[in-house]
Amino acid sequence: MVNFIIDGKKISAEKGTMVLEAARANGIDIPTLCAHEAVSRSGACRLCVVEMKKGKRAKIVTSCLYPVEEGIIIETKNERVMNVRRLVLQLLMARCPESDVIRDLASQLGVDAQPRFAADEDKSKCILCRSCVRVCEEVVGVSAIGFSCRGADKAVSTPFNEDSAVCIGCGACAFICPTGHIEMETTEETRKIWGRTFKMKTCDVCGRYFAPEDQLKYISKKTGVPLKELAVCTNCR
Amino acid sequence: MKKATTTEAKTKEIVKKHGRDKSGLIAILQDIQEEYNYLPKEALSAVGNELEVPLSRIYEVATFYNTFSLNPRGRYLVEVCAGTACHVQGAFNLKDRLQRDLEIDCGQTTKDNMFTLEEVRCLGCCSLAPVVRIGGNIHPYLTQNEIPGILRNYRKQG
Ligand code: SF4
Numbered sequence: 046m047v048n049f050i051i052d053g054k055k056i057s058a059e060k061g062t063m064v065l066e067a068a069r070a071n072g073i074d075i076p077t078l079c080a081h082e083a084v085s086r087s088g089a090c091r092l093c094v095v096e097m098k099k100g101k102r103a104k105i106v107t108s109c110l111y112p113v114e115e116g117i118i119i120e121t122k123n124e125r126v127m128n129v130r131r132l133v134l135q136l137l138m139a140r141c142p143e144s145d146v147i148r149d150l151a152s153q154l155g156v157d158a159q160p161r162f163a164a165d166e167d168k169s170k171c172i173l174c175r176s177c178v179r180v181c182e183e184v185v186g187v188s189a190i191g192f193s194c195r196g197a198d199k200a201v202s203t204p205f206n207e208d209s210a211v212c213i214g215c216g217a218c219a220f221i222c223p224t225g226h227i228e229m230e231t232t233e234e235t236r237k238i239w240g241r242t243f244k245m246k247t248c249d250v251c252g253r254y255f256a257p258e259d260q261l262k263y264i265s266k267k268t269g270v271p272l273k274e275l276a277v278c279t280n281c282r
Numbered sequence: 283m284k285k286a287t288t289t290e291a292k293t294k295e296i297v298k299k300h301g302r303d304k305s306g307l308i309a310i311l312q313d314i315q316e317e318y319n320y321l322p323k324e325a326l327s328a329v330g331n332e333l334e335v336p337l338s339r340i341y342e343v344a345t346f347y348n349t350f351s352l353n354p355r356g357r358y359l360v361e362v363c364a365g366t367a368c369h370v371q372g373a374f375n376l377k378d379r380l381q382r383d384l385e386i387d388c389g390q391t392t393k394d395n396m397f398t399l400e401e402v403r404c405l406g407c408c409s410l411a412p413v414v415r416i417g418g419n420i421h422p423y424l425t426q427n428e429i430p431g432i433l434r435n436y437r438k439q440g
């Protein structure tokens with residue numbers, strides 16, 4: 046066990062625990078956008094910044110990626126931290142003026158859009174956290190999407206912005222996206238995501254549409270469970 | 283030497299040369315671009331299949347580096363240096379002139395597929411500024427007046 050202090054509270058946690066988890070387990074809230082338990086961390090949003098004091102040195106670190114250390118003193122809400130966090134939010138707001146999630150976070154901290162950071166018009170709600178790409182690779186295992194280009198042009202897309210041949214229409218990317226950037230339209234019989242339309246399958250028992258056909262085929266192929274057994278929705282199983 | 287007929291076969295050959303190792307991806311892409319002047323879509327798919335790397339990852343690499351082009355390029359790549367030294371020496375005038383004479387903008391290719399015009403950062407020979415590189419050849423201390431003659435020469439070479 047490692048012993049340390051967060052916001053004046055003595056805390057101990059397993060070695061390897063991130064400061065963020067240690068704080069949350071002890072009822073100390075740190076705002077985050079990109080950290081998600083389903084995927085590996087990217088430290089992209091920078092919202093989770095805290096101040097870490099070790100001996101005489103104090104520095105700003107991302108709590109979602111900083112493993113706890115013996116004797117460190119963490120401040121999650123002091124003036125220095127709040128200034129950085131507010132700046133991060135100003136920049137996120139400038140990138141994604143359309144995002145209500147970011148706007149809500151900003152208003153909670155009393156942050157307004159800054160005229161000195163010109164608002165982007167072409168980024169929609171994407172903060173480039175890569176969670177969608179990670180879930181597609183690490184959890185789903187198809188890697189249908191990725192980033193393209195770099196710098197100001199960086200964006201998330203399917204290769205060549207075309208219909209992906211490997212996408213199964215599971216919607217994990219849309220689910221994990223912290224800002225709701227990824228558009229997914231599900232009607233009764235179809236689901237549209239990344240420009241491609243998937244046919245939904247009806248449950249063999251209740252007849253309700255419940256999952257994209259391609260997703261079931263993929264699960265069957267990966268797990269070896271016959272397609273027939275997967276053709277029943279979770280409610281009827 | 284027997285020439286591979288399809289893009290896919292040629293790509294496979296290139297991948298094999300690099301030992302089918304995914305850490306050689308950039309070198310593989312460079313060789314493909316050497317062959318075709320750009321990265322054809324089928325080639326990227328073939329690389330993915332051969333290396334067992336998802337196409338989305340390969341697309342990330344291919345779009346990340348400026349040196350790679352996903353659009354067909356002309357026979358000669360015309361690179362106007364816009365690094366500091368060349369800029370100070372008036373490279374922007376050369377760029378204007380090239381755009382006018384080739385009747386294309388930066389990033390475009392002439393109708394006859396001879397030239398693709400691009401602006402690049404420092405070519406590493408600032409003492410020769412302003413510099414334009416055409417088909418790999420450095421043209422040092424270039425002036426506007428020399429441009430029509432130079433282009434004519436390349437066209438003649440075919
Ligand atoms: S689309 Fe969403 S999950 Fe994907 S990189 Fe952008 S913000 Fe992150």
Ligand code: FES
Nearest residue numbers: 088090091093109
């Ligand atoms: S939650 Fe730590 S950087 Fe996004």
